[in-house]
Amino acid sequence: MLAILRSLFAHRALLKDFVVRDLKARYVGSAMGFFWSLVFPVVNLVVFMFVFRLIFQSRWEDGGNKETAIVMLAGILVWTAFQEAISRSTNSLIENSNLIQKVVFPSEILTPYLGISGLVNMMIAMPIVLIGVLVFSDVGIGVSMVCIPILLIVQLLFTCGVGWFFATMNVYLRDTAHLIGVGLTVWMFGTPIFYPPSMIVNAKIPRSDLEADGNYDISWMLEINPMHWLIDSWRKVLVENAWPDGALLLRLTIVAMVVFIAGGWFFMAHKRRFADLL
């Protein structure tokens, strides 16, 4: 495990170069360039407002004063950063097989650079959320924003761990990339992004197998989903002007570190064979 941390530190300059290259590559050759990073969240915000506010007439939570579209936007930005990093990371070893097979290349930096690149893009879009909060709600923004660096680090740790795992799997079995595409979609809709977590707790899925009339309790879905804990913490900070739930954040941090260590170990254990298998 130390090996991977040492390697990432040793290659920090390369890591930075890769992140910069990736951010540039997004906009090389496009006329509006960097501006596109802002178009995505703004358009999302407008669409969410139109669909959920005007068409569905929905409120985020009964009695709440939060603006639905902004809560959703915050969630989708965090989710997108994660999803993009994971699906790109899964393919990263194959896409860079030229480097891995022809030069001595620290392939373990690929997943972190994709994770960082995703986070940078997320942070570029975050001001839109904050502007939305100021304009469309009376919550305001405040001092809990100091938590942002912690959330970024935790998110990066979790992303790297998961990313390394699937990148390694994909070397052995190319089906992993397809599996990931489907899996991430399921995961996204299982995470309270377009609906509040309370809707999962109160979900009524009638059961007919037992004589007792009751409902399946699916609130466990919230208990096992680190992405929910992460998105919930982000929302607290960004749109509710509140401190994240301490117990939840602690649990998230521990899980993220465990995932990071396990994913990193799994990757490094198989790394020596990549050049032969690609």
Place this chain on the structure above:
Amino acid sequence: MTTNPLAPVQRSTPSSEQGTYSIRCQGISKRYQLYDKPMHRLLDALRIGGPRSKDFWALKSAYLEIRKGMTVGLIGENGAGKSTLLKLIAGITVPDSGTVQVSGRLTSLIELGAGFHPEFSGRENIRLACSILGIGPEEIQRLTPLIIDFSELGDFIDRPVKTYSSGMYVRLGFAVATCVEPEILLVDEALSVGDEHFRGKCMRRLNEFAESGGTTVFVSHDLGAVRSMCQHVALLHEGEIVEQGSADRVADAYLKRVKARGDERLSMSNREMGEYPRWGSGEIQTEAVDVLNGSGKPAAVFAPGEDLTVRVHYRVRDHVKDPVFGLGFYRSDGTYINGSNHEWRTDPIHLENTQPGETGVVVLRVGDLPLLQGQYYLTSFLYDHSKPSPTAIDHREHVTVFQVVDPDPRQHGLFLMSTHWKVERQLADGETQILKSES
């Protein structure tokens, strides 16, 4: 030199005892596991059920020690394990057994321009490529002008790499790999690209590198280059180092092997030659056509200047008045080089009154084979010359093939010519100097 841990592929710290070695490979083996289905690989990786792979040993227990400053050649046929050995030395893959010790900053010319991003400019790619090689930002600043200068890309350096020609791409790749001041350079055959001018520049760069005390490992099929550049040569065959030592001795051993194998392979392919055109009235049939070397043994690989003998066996089925055998030599691209027969000569041979039941051999001996390196084939002619225009009795195209391999090429092209060079100098002091080379 930077102290970035990536740059020197120093997989073990050299002790004082190893100080004089740049590379020590001790009993390294490399196994590739071949699977029929990717699923099997996964199951094996997860240790579910027994092994499902077939093993392929690309390299078997190779020992190679390379002293600092030496230029070492790796030769052998395709698939002999040369590239695998190079990759193991580079640290791109790891051996299944044995150890590789490398001391000194190593760069490889295994693939020039690996990792260039097509959308970025040459300058940006230099930066990234150097960064991948483990070079720090300040050093990149210092090296960039040298690299740009060597690559001769001019204004193109600020245009995206995707607009480069393949020659420009390779030039940039070579410039990056050699300007970063390596101590050990691994060179694969990739260098045969680019124009004549740049190739010369690359060779000069490699020579300078060797002279300045750099260690080079060099994979090549060009025995001439190997002989002239390398002090030590290792010959690989089916994953084993079967010979190593002085360049001349090992290159000769290699040629001998190529000949032996070539003879075997070509005689096999000769047996499957039925698909080439053959026509004629068939009263006499040519049967086996053998190619023999100077000592009378069947051969398929010759050196320029050797003796070559063709023996055409025939069998007569019916009477023919005036049959004439001939042979045509062609280069593999179809260029007609030479044709002759036994009748159109100052002292012709006439075969008269051939009768059914007769068999025989027609022999053509070529002394001092004047052909240069290449693949050649023979066409046998058998025509009846008793009529005003000769008619085919048995015409067989592509009846056999042979190869000319030049261990020490001094001439290029198709034909070995007897050349005499002379330079007449009118020196500044009025004297005349004549320099001659007769062989």
